[in-house]
Amino acid sequence: MGKALMIQGAGSNVGKSLLVAGLCRAARARGLSVAPFKPQNMSNNAAVTVDGGEIGRAQALQAMACGLEPIVDMNPVLLKPETDVGAQVVVQGKRVATVKARDYAKLKPQLMAPVLESFSRLKASHDLVIVEGAGSPAEVNLRAGDIANMGFAAAADVPVVLAGDIDRGGVIAQMVGTQAVLDPADEALIKGFLINKFRGDVRLFDDGYALIAARTGWQGFGVLPFFAGAARLPAEDALDLPVGTGGEGLRVACLVLSRIANFDDLDPLAQEPGVSLHMVRAGEAIPGDTDLVILPGSKSTRGDLAYLRGQGWDVDLMAHWRRGGRILGICGGYQMLGRWVHDPDGIEGAAGSTEGLGLLDVETVMTGDKSLTRVAARHAATGKAMQGYEIHIGRTDGADRARPFAQVGDALEGACSADGRVQGSYLHGMFVEDGFRRAYLEAFGVEAGPLSYGRVVEETLDELAAHMDAHLDVDGLLALAR
Numbered sequence: 001m002g003k004a005l006m007i008q009g010a011g012s013n014v015g016k017s018l019l020v021a022g023l024c025r026a027a028r029a030r031g032l033s034v035a036p037f038k039p040q041n042m043s044n045n046a047a048v049t050v051d052g053g054e055i056g057r058a059q060a061l062q063a064m065a066c067g068l069e070p071i072v073d074m075n076p077v078l079l080k081p082e083t084d085v086g087a088q089v090v091v092q093g094k095r096v097a098t099v100k101a102r103d104y105a106k107l108k109p110q111l112m113a114p115v116l117e118s119f120s121r122l123k124a125s126h127d128l129v130i131v132e133g134a135g136s137p138a139e140v141n142l143r144a145g146d147i148a149n150m151g152f153a154a155a156a157d158v159p160v161v162l163a164g165d166i167d168r169g170g171v172i173a174q175m176v177g178t179q180a181v182l183d184p185a186d187e188a189l190i191k192g193f194l195i196n197k198f199r200g201d202v203r204l205f206d207d208g209y210a211l212i213a214a215r216t217g218w219q220g221f222g223v224l225p226f227f228a229g230a231a232r233l234p235a236e237d238a239l240d241l242p243v244g245t246g247g248e249g250l251r252v253a254c255l256v257l258s259r260i261a262n263f264d265d266l267d268p269l270a271q272e273p274g275v276s277l278h279m280v281r282a283g284e285a286i287p288g289d290t291d292l293v294i295l296p297g298s299k300s301t302r303g304d305l306a307y308l309r310g311q312g313w314d315v316d317l318m319a320h321w322r323r324g325g326r327i328l329g330i331c332g333g334y335q336m337l338g339r340w341v342h343d344p345d346g347i348e349g350a351a352g353s354t355e356g357l358g359l360l361d362v363e364t365v366m367t368g369d370k371s372l373t374r375v376a377a378r379h380a381a382t383g384k385a386m387q388g389y390e391i392h393i394g395r396t397d398g399a400d401r402a403r404p405f406a407q408v409g410d411a412l413e414g415a416c417s418a419d420g421r422v423q424g425s426y427l428h429g430m431f432v433e434d435g436f437r438r439a440y441l442e443a444f445g446v447e448a449g450p451l452s453y454g455r456v457v458e459e460t461l462d463e464l465a466a467h468m469d470a471h472l473d474v475d476g477l478l479a480l481a482r
Contacts, residue, residue, distance in 0.1 A: 002033075002123045003481035006158045008133035008149055008190075010174035014165035015196045017058040018230055018464065020132045024065040025465035026474050027128055035122045036062030038132040039115045040077040040148040042087070044261035044299045045234070048372050048389040053093015054078065057264055058132075061234055065461045073118035077111050077147065079104075081259065082300045082348060092118060095370055108145040112155060115147050119156055128481055131158055137186065138178040150186040159191045159480045161221065164212075166205070167197035175212045191480050192219040194472060197226045202471070222472035229467075232271065232460045234264035249274040250446045253290040255313055256281045257304040257332075261297040262391065265330055268431040268453040274446040286316035291444060292326045293317060295333025297428065301364070301394070302343060302354040305336050314357060326444075327359060327422045331392050334414065334424030338362040338396065347393060359422045362398030362415050369393065375427055377406040377413060381420070382439040388427035396426075 007023070009016045020036055027034040036059050047060035047070055055075035063070040072093030080088040086100045089107065092114050099107060122129045134148035137160075143150065153160050162178060164171040175193055182190075193212060198205065202223045213220045254266055256279050270277045280286055286293060298304040308314055321327060329337040338356040343366040345351060356363075370393050377386040386406060398415065405414025405425040414425035431437045431453075438448040468474055 001120075002126045002128055004037075004119075004123060004129040004131055004156070004158045005477065005481040006131035006133060006153050006160045008137050008153075008160050008162055009135070010138065010162055010164040010171070010178050011136050011168075014163050015230075016132050016163060017062070018227065018233070019163055019194075019196065019224075019468075020130050021058075021062045021065045021233070021461060022464040022468040023130050023474065023477065024062050025461045026468055027130070027478060028066055029465060030478070032127045032478075033125075034066050034128040034130060035068060035126045036066060036074050036132065037119055037122055037129050038075045038134065039119070039152045040079065040111075040134050041075050042079040042081065042134065044080050044259060044297075045264060046078065046080065046262065046391055048374055048391055049074075049093060050374075051093065052372060054090055054372055054391055055093065057234055057262070061457075062130075062132075064457065065465075073121050076115050076118040080261075080299050083303065088299070093372075105145060108147055112145075112147050112151070115152060116155060119152075128478070133160075136178070137162075138174075138181055140181050140183070143183070143186075150182070150189065153189050154186065157482075158189075159482055160189045161477060161480065162190055162193045162218070163196050164193065165197050166195050166223075167199065167226065171195060172208055172212055175218075176215045179216045179218075190218060192221050192477075194221045194477075195223040198223050199226050219476075221477050224468060224471050227464060227467050229460045229463050232456055233464075234267055234457075249276050250441065250444050251276050251278070251287065251289055251291045252294060253278045253280050253286050253292070254294040254296055255286075255308065255333075257296065257298050258282075258307045259299040259304050261299045261332065262330075262428045263296055265296060265428055265431060266294065268437055268451070271451055271453065271456065272437070272441065272446075273449050273451075274441065280313070282311060286313060286320060288319075288323075290320060290325060292328060293320055295327065295329040295336055297330055297392075298332030298336075300348050301332040301335045301341050301366075302348060302352075304332065305341065305354050305356065308336065317357060317359070321359060321421070324421070329360075329422075329424040330430075331390075331426050331428060334360075334426060335364040335394060335396060337422060337424050338364055338398065340364070341394075342366065360398070360415050360417060360424055361400040362396050362424070364394045364396045366394045371426070375408055375413075377408045377427060379406050379436055379439070380404050380416075381443065382436070384436040384439045385433065386427065386430050386436045387433050388429040390426045391428060392426055396424075
């Protein structure tokens with residue numbers, strides 16, 4: 001059996017996912033067979049695995065850092081919020097239920113077994129498993145039945161390193177306060193700490209660092225300066241999405257829906273020098289000079305249709321369309337562009353139907369079956385090969401399906417309006433394929449650069465590992481694993 005080490009955070013969004021990715025790449029560079037693991041994740045940014053399930057997108061990136069294909073064991077419990085009080089529960093890659101937050105606590109005791117099962121399989125297959133916690137162990141009100149932090153660490157006997165985020169301030173209180181509220185048995189599992197996201201002269205924090213070590217008795221493993229390259233890697237949380245890329249070129253606007261999902265579809269576009277990407281948030285109008293509006297994926301299509309209308313974006317979209325602008329809907333965004341979205345069985349919420357935007361002559365019916373497939377396709381307009389994945393519920397059909405967005409084998413995929421200015425597709429990740437992305441942009445008169453998105457991600461992971469090696473005691477961290 002291999003060894004394991006767990007990175008927990010003194011709060012949410014302290015950079016655990018990136019720390020684990022960097023440690024995975026650093027361990028791989030040392031010749032170790034290493035795999036990532038997150039017992040429980042809450043995210044609508046998911047990836048389809050090679051074994052036909054879904055996991056958090058962050059674990060897919062961490063798998064890449066390890067040189068592995070993502071598998072469901074890397075994230076055995078995935079929670080995908082559908083409303084403010086309810087989420088879809090995915091266990092070992094498959095949807096098992098949709099529950100309200102207050103009912104999830106009753107379900108958790110049943111989930112430790114599959115979590116430990118997946119963890120054991122990874123340990124049996126690798127020299128090292130690097131585990132990522134969720135949220136913070138300081139949330140001791142959630143300790144009973146916990147499978148994400150100390151509950152898992154105790155059950156699996158995994159040593160913990162606590163990471164703090166100095167960028168938000170209050171990091172000394174984060175660290176010392178966490179120790180103060182932990183049960184002694186849980187606190188004994190913490191073997192050290194590190195500080196993340198420091199900006200400026202690291203030596204200015206020497207006294208604070210020493211204070212944390214003295215007050216907690218934990219071993220310090222270093223202070224990590226802010227890693228600017230993080231912007232070139234897929235973000236896990238919609239809160240981390242940039243406002244935009246600025247600059248000149250093709251003006252693309254993406255609507256930040258309340259349940260936006262798989263938003264890393266936009267990452268390759270954001271890195272193209274000929275593209276100016278603007279993320280349109282609540283309270284903002286779609287800029288009038290936009291060339292292309294993207295309706296992204298959503299975990300709640302009917303709910304986000306109501307949200308879109310509440311922001312007045314339906315009016316903006318129609319004005320954009322009347323000016324001759326183009327619109328691309330991906331997955332849930334594709335469903336919204338149709339005439340109706342029907343949910344007769346209440347799969348995503350209350351049963352019923354919601355009128356769509358009517359820009360595509362199609363209708364969608366939600367069904368209990370979920371499509372989870374990796375896809376090799378060919379773009380209908382340019383003939384370019386595409387790679388992507390489908391991760392959705394619902395079947396979409398109608399007259400505009402006769403003009404497909406792409407072809408998957410002998411099947412037609414997606415839909416286009418008669419004038420070609422409104423397009424919809426279920427294919428996530430389409431812009432990762434460099435040849436297709438260039439051809440798609442050329443149709444707008446944009447001469448795409450020589451960007452190889454896959455190479456950029458790989459090189460950035462190498463830079464992240466080198467950054468961590470330069471500022472943290474990585475060998476000391478890895479030596480903690482047991």
